[in-house]
Amino acid sequence: MLALLLAAGMGTRLRPITDTVPKCLVPIHGRPLLDYWLELLFESNSIDRVIINTHYLHKQVDAHIAASRWRARIDLVYEPELLGTGGTLKANQALYGSNDVLVAHADNLTDFDVDDLVAAHQNRPRSAAMTMLAFRTDAPQTCGILELNAEGLVKAFHEKVEDPPGNLANAAVYIVTPEIVAAAEAVPRAFVDLSTEVIPNFVGRICAVETDGYHRDIGNLESLQRAHEEFPAPPV
Structure with missing residues (x-):
């Protein structure tokens, strides 16, 4: 399966860090966020190649991938103008054709089990057109909160509401069908x-599909600091 990492955003809420560093290369424990994603995906048994869209400070991302040990399995697609998450999905359709594709917002720090998510997608209810990773959030008012039916299908979304009916949130990782x-x-x-x-x-x-691992959007400075405090540093 191919994975599409959405990494083109400008990261305005992370300024001044992102004045000079693209959001996907913001370091956590001295390691760029993008490298956590590449390791997670490529060390699974499910992902063959990764597509990364770029825009803001894209030459830094180009140089980083050129030096990556995974560079032969990565396709960089530059967007002169941002296309949005759905626009990027449709613009790169030729790369995955009629196959399902994993789509992820690369501004999250996570350690979910990629193979478990793919297996759940393969065994999803027949009526499901996509599979969504979900997580328990400590800030439900800032997330898209999910309500599920007995089959585990999403029956309602509550997007950043004052009093959401729970804390099971959309993790912005999807496996989508054609x-x-x-x-x-x-x-x-x-x-x-x-x-x-x-x-x-x-x-x-x-x-x-709920993950029991770590998952946090590092889109602002407070969340980035919490990620530094909570997420274990990689071995030296």
Whole structure:
């Protein structure tokens, strides 16, 4: 399976760090966030290649990947103008064709089990068009909170509401089928947001899989500091 890492964002909430460093290369314990993702994906048994979209400070990402031990298995796709998460998914459809693809927001620090997620996707209810990683958040008011039915399918989203009905959140890691890609392609413009323009149309057909590992959006300075405090440093 291919994985599409969404890494083109400007990281404005992480300034001043991201004034000179792209968000995907922001270090945690001295190691760029992108390298945690590449290790997670390539050390699984499920991911063959990784596509990474770039935009802001893209030459730094290019240079980093050129020096990576995984460079032969990575495709970099530069976006002169940001396409949005759904726009990137449809713009690169030729790379994965009619196959399912793992799509992940690379501004999260996580250690979920990739093989378990892929296995859950392969064994999802027949009506499900995609599989979504879910996690328990300590800040449910800032996340997209999920309500599930008895089959583990998402029956409702509560996006950053004052009093959400729980703390099971969308982890922004998906395995999507060609039906999801086709829905993104049906939007008649280049920029498409996956979370607001595509995914809501599939409520009742999204299989949620909860991770028992670590998962945190490091999109602001406070979250980045918490990641430094909580996430174990890699071995020297």
